[in-house]
Amino acid sequence: MKEIHIDKIRETVYDALLQINCELSNDVSEALLEGMKKEESEVGKSIFEDIVKNNNLAKEKQIPICQDTGMVVAFVNLGQDVHVVGGNISWAINQALKDAYKDGYFRKSVVSDPIERKNSMDNVPAVIHYDIVDGDEIEILLTAKGFGSENMSRLKMLKPSEGEKGVVDFVTETVSLAGPNACPPLFIGIGIGGTMEKAALLSKQALLRNANELNTDPYYADLEKKLLDRLNKLGIGPMGLGGRTTVLGVNIMTYPTHIAGLPVAVNICCHVNRHIKVKV
Ligand code: SF4
DSSP: OOOHHHHHHHHHHHHHHHHHHOOOHHHHHHHHHHHHHHHOOHHHHHHHHHHHHHHHHHHTTTSSSSSOOEEEEEEEETTTTEEEEEHHHHHHHHHHHHHHHHHHTTOOOSSSSTTTOOOOOOOOEEEEEEESSSSSSSEEEHHHHHHHHTTTTTTEEEEEGGGGHHHHHHHHHHHHGGGGGOSSSSSEEEEEEEEEHHHHHHHHHHHHTTTOOSSHHHHHHHEEEEEEHHTSSSSSGGGGGSSSSSSEEEEEEEEEOOTTTTTEEEEEEOOOOOOEEEEE
16 A cells, blocks of 8 residues: 655645646647637637737746636545545645645635635635545646636536437537637537536536547547537637637547436636646
């Protein structure tokens, strides 16, 4: 049994959160450059230029890419041959979050209660999901999720007979309703199958997959391409001011489901798609 001290987890998550708030990952930067090349609208092109300039400045000066520094979500894949020592792993992740948001001067965007709405003043807590996997490592996938786009995400329990068409129509309707509110150009995570909560989780996990990575199943890889094409025909464009680039990436994740159901969740992310995978 390998021992991993919580200090190691805390330090790794702290560094990762400072990084993702100031520097986009390569897949997201490349998708933005690719989108800029394809955009035909003059306004759209100039918005892309501003976005790229903003991202370069944030990286150079190590300041946040956006004023909305999001709510942190962590997917922890805990190797079953790991013994975490020195304290509690959730505490370590939240402490790292608290320290990173304080030291990075990132906006504190979390309220302690959803109705009373008092700011927690430290961006804690993170939303943490655990999975037990083989091995003696801890893998942590992190995002700092902006809520302009989170608010436009949707879930629907389709009838099984609605099939692929039902999924495509629901995704298209969701992106269309999001319009400019989700800060396009967008990344779309889609979860299909499982139960209601599983579909929602899959859609978030799909967003954390690299934007340039197609589904390993050829059928779903094809569906990702078809959806990308269809969504970019909506004409919403960068920042909703028209253009051919509304969506930069579509990622689908699936899970077996019940004979009577077809859950579909669409998690929308803005162009500030902050995600990272770290190993401890
Ligand atoms: S949705 Fe994204 S781009 Fe829009 S304000 Fe939030 S983090 Fe910034």
